[in-house]
Amino acid sequence: MIRFDGVSKRYGGQDALARVDLEVGQGEMVFLTGHSGAGKSTLMKLIMLMERPSQGQVFVDGRNLNRLSRSQIPYYRRKVGVVFQNHQLLFDRNVFENVALPLQIAGYQPAEVGRRVRAALDKVGLLGKERQNPVALSGGEQQRVGIARAVVNKPPLLLADEPTGNLDPELSADIMTLFRQFNDVGVTIMIASHDIDLLKRMGKRVLGLSQGQVVHDGVLA
Amino acid sequence: MSRRRPSGNSATFVRAPSARGSTRKVAAAPQGASRSKTRVSDRLDSWAGHHSTTAVESLARLLRTPLQSLLTWLVVAVAVALPAALYVALSNVQHLGYSWQESSQVSVFVQRDARPDAVSALQARLLARPDVATVEHVAPDAALEEFKRYSGLGRVIDGLERNPLPDVLLVMPAANGLSAEGLQTLQGELEQEALVAEARVDMAWVSRLQQLMHLGQRLVLALAGLLAVGVLLAIGNTIRLAIENRRDEILVVKLVGGTDAFVRRPFLYTGLWYGMGGGLLALVLMALGLWWLSGPVAYLADLYQSDFRLQGLGWTRSLQLVLLSGLLGWLGAWLAVARHLSAIEPR
Secondary structure (H helix, E strand, O other): EEEEEEEEEEEEEEEEEEEEEEEEEOEEEEEEOOOOOOHHHHHHHHHHHOOOEEEEEEEOOOHEEEHHOHHHHHHHHHOEEOOOOOOOOOOOOOOOHHHHHHHHHOOOOOHHHHHHHHHHHHHHOOHHHOOOOOHHHHHHHHHHHHHHHOOOOOOOOOEEEEEOOOHHHHHHHHHHHHHHHHHOOOOEEEEEEEOHHHHHHHHEEEEEEEEEEEEEEEOOO | OOOOOOOOOOOOOOOOOOOOOOOOOOOOOHHHHHHEEEEEHHHHHHHHHHHHHHHHHHHHHHHHOOOHHHHHHHHHHHHHHHHHHHHHHHHHHHHHHHHHHOOOEEEEEOOOOOOOOHHHHHHHHHHHOEEEEEEEEOHHHHHHHHHHHHHHHHHHHHHHOOOOOEEEEEEEEEHHHHHHHHHHHHHHHHHHHHOOOEEEEEEHHHHHHHHHHHHHHHHHHHHHHHHHHHHHHHHHHHHHHHHHHHHHHHHHHHHOOOOHHHHHHHHHHHHHHHHHHHHHHHHHHHHHHHHHHHHHHHHHHOOOOOOOOOOOOHHHHHHHHHHHHHHHHHHHHHHHHHHHHHOOOOO
């Protein structure tokens, strides 16, 4: 699903990523870990096409991202769900409208939008709060709204950058269970996290990054 | 370095089979629904739907901050109303000019010693011309009487040995001879007549008025151009602020796959509403001004025994004004959007 071929990303004189090669298969659930500045975010930004590599090539689902033009980026992004640490919800609209945004952008009929949004909210356990403003929700609930928005379009690939960074361990476990359930139905998932205990508990493949290079690949013991 | 998972259909960008031993409905939506999303007519419907919702939403957004929106509308209204009012004033003067021009007549002075029957024959001949409407004969005695009455020189005139005034034929041109050129031709041909000593028409003011009109029209056009640029910049700046205010939303929309057109749309509609609202307000301002002036103007016209009345813009012109103003707003929004939206990219 994801393949990096000798990818480097330089900011100024500094290498954020240095000749990274990696491959993530379809239906995998992978964690990215490492200190801040190790290149986790850069790696994800390259997959989201928020950045372009200075060198090398990124393939997602067999497509070379270097060949995607600016005008093709929106259509590509509709197939990649993203969850942010600060969840990036819009507080000028309610939960339902936040989750519906990707569907409206993709041009779904209102009836279809309603059905899918409710299915997604049901999945994250927030069906009763669709009319509320996200400001009124707890941190864990806000993050679950963010996840509902990321999966509502049924993307084959889901990225999450520190999705549990602001949550206590119990809520983190809930969120991870949610991700695992999506992975169970075939969604490829890549999660950046520096919570080592959590990574050990999950027992999934972990890619360790340090100074822009992959220094670990495998399940943490 | 990299580990590879066996994967049967890695080349396809579709969902992998869902089961994997779990029978729970865990996906966001049932699998079958994905088929409907590619239908073109649905997409088109949804595109049109998004246009109408965006149009309504951006108007509602403007009305949620009424004072701020009113200020922008007023700026646009003043800038639009000023040239429009001048245009209305100009066409009123033009209208007035036409009614004066209608009264422009040629005074034909007949040779002093012409016999009365020759004068009558001349009068008949002139009346037969297609570019002449009426010919009025003013006999020397009658003219002298009138002059005595209005000039206040009665005593002096009484002292004259003989009437110095000639026969005069007042020639009123027909409608087709009313233009400045037509009058000039008529005057020239009248002077060719043997009996005519002089044909006089006050041409100067007619052509001067026309030149002034041309000048006025150009001034109005130049002013309108300048103010249109002003409207573009004012709305462009307002939209720029709106873009800044909705920065977070733009970022999120771009991250979840919003195209440039999708991001642009609400701002273009906002510009359109600013322009059209300003145009409507300009019409209101002009109607107020017209109402305020029409009383005194009518009174003044009555004093001059004229039935002249101030004319407004009319329905078609009013509609055009609002549409033009809307177009300006839309263009102003384009200016801002083209410059500032591309700068907002998720980082």
